[in-house]
Amino acid sequence: MSDPVFGPAPERAPDPELVQLLTPEGERVHHPGFDVDFTPDELRGFYRDMTLVRRLDVEATALQRHGELGLWAQLLGQEAAQIGAGRALAPQDFVFPTYREHGVAWCRGVDPVRLLSLFRGVDQGSWDPAEHNFALYTIVIGAQTLHATGYAMGVQRDGLVGTGDPDRDMAVVAHFGDGASSQGDVNEAFVFAASYNAPVVFFCQNNQWAISEPFERQSRIPLYRRAHGFGFPGVRVDGNDVLATYAVMKAALQRAREGQGPILIEAYTYRMGAHTTTDDPTRYRLSEDLEHWKLKDPIARLEVYLRRNGMADEAFTADVAAEADALGERMRRECHALPDPSPHDLWDLVHAEKTAELAAQQAEYDAHAASFEEALS
């Protein structure tokens, strides 16, 4: 029953249309608004990327189980959303990730071992954001969406929006999760981005869960619709469809670079693994749910499509598998070899200009440590 004045309650609104270019069965479909012609090489590239980041994820999870990492946040199931979003970027675009964007990091050329070092407890992010146009991982939920918006405001002020030069115009991406959409920071980022028409693409991977809390706890309407209330467009894409995610992201980035302002993409996907390696999802979700999403696996559907259309044969998939094995082997080897940090990092990294107070603390620590070494020798 619809309220005569206010209309239907939002949750009863019809199911939103999901932008999809490749069905779970591996069938290529078309969308009037978003479509891209992919070359066989591009399609094989997506398959390779997704297979390698899945291996990266499996390997890191195993390293955590063996005590080599303190923690790992798995991306299992979200490969298409991340590779689609990552491969759509132009080199000059800048990305603000959460802690789970290993696939986007991969696309930005951040070596997987650098991700391991963070989760091993060697450092808190060892890549140079300016070198990869990829900010450090942010663990405090939502904080990075404001940073992305401010960065985009800077890009605007630098005159790098709407010049028409495809190699100069720049867009900024803010990654976040469905849980994060509840945070004040994220909503404030929407307000700022809309207010200044900032060239930022908000990319939300709705993986249905924020640790143990289902999506319904965060929102009673599909997330992409929230954008309208803030004054910019939103779109929901099949986040397990790498082609659709790529196409939608490509269009959104282009729109932002042209100066048409922010946009929200909700990549509808599923967290197949645990929240992190310390989590036990059997406490709060049904295995049927997982089984249902397994049928929508992002890699399997692309493989079906490639094989059926003669774009991939045994030799190709065997090559990718061998490359994945080599990556896994290298990750294990280099993870073991990561040197422990020096205690001097404690004081050396605090300020641009070290204070005399900290230097004195450090000297005191050194004297204390030396007295132990003397006692031992």
Added chain:
Amino acid sequence: MTTMSLAKALNAGLRRAMEDDDKVVIMGEDVGRLGGVFRITDGLQKDFGDDRVIDTPLAESGIVGTAVGLAMRGYRPVVEIQFDGFVYPAYDQIVCQVAKLHYRSRGRVRIPMVIRIPFGGGIGAVEHHSESPEAQFVHTPGLKVVACSNPADAYAMIQQAIHADDPVIFLEPKRLYHAAKADVDEAALSESPAPLWQSRVVRSGSDATLVAYGPTVSTCLDAATVAAEEGRSLEVIDLRTLSPLDLVPVHESVRRTGRLVVVHEAHVTLGLGAEIAARVTEECFHSLEAPVLRVGGFDTPYPPARIEEAFLPDLDRVLDAVDRTFGF
């Protein structure tokens, strides 16, 4: 008498408080179905329903802000902040609203809220999961702040904090959640628990005094055991309450020992140790044989797990400070 871990004791204390008063509600991220990431609220939603054990949206300011409203409506919210480093989005609500409403309303509005925060390091975690923000709350008039260090205290203190009519920041040493179990006499503690706002001598000694709270109490007890083997008798005091501070046992102890070392994981600068040193100097100046020394986290951000041992006050740093108090 039941033997339980600190985590289980908190769970039992919360359960008891909910049975005793149906206005007690629990709120936080993942506290319901999951029972919290540390399982402190395990089973409570199943037994008390999701109106009383509330899984909230992921927004700390929202959690504490709505808890203020619930408190004004007569409820006694017990809020869980998932990790110490995630309390800051709620900091504005805590400092400007929770702490000040009683004052601003001339006492007409009471905020009987408990904000539980697992705090401290030593668990090999990533950034923001190992911090000790207590001084920031002690520095905020209008809040009360307590820290438990063992299962029996945890069981009694959580109930007392919920019973208090003022807002209480309740700090739980996460590193000890599943450490050694201890006997908790639920019946005795329910009838005659030690008053919440009192600190306690947990080991008597005569040569020097160690003051600690939360996770560093066990470090200091270990230090006292080692020192005893070397012929030095250390008294250990568990503060339990950080605001208000109860320094009566500390003053009494320092008048006998003449030496005091304060130990906490929080950064030394403007940490609790600074306040205690000032007050003890004022109260016990003529008894002091040495300056009050502080052992704490360095004035650096909490470091990556692989060097957290260097950051945390350990047995050696505590004993080294004790040695130094004898060097004056």
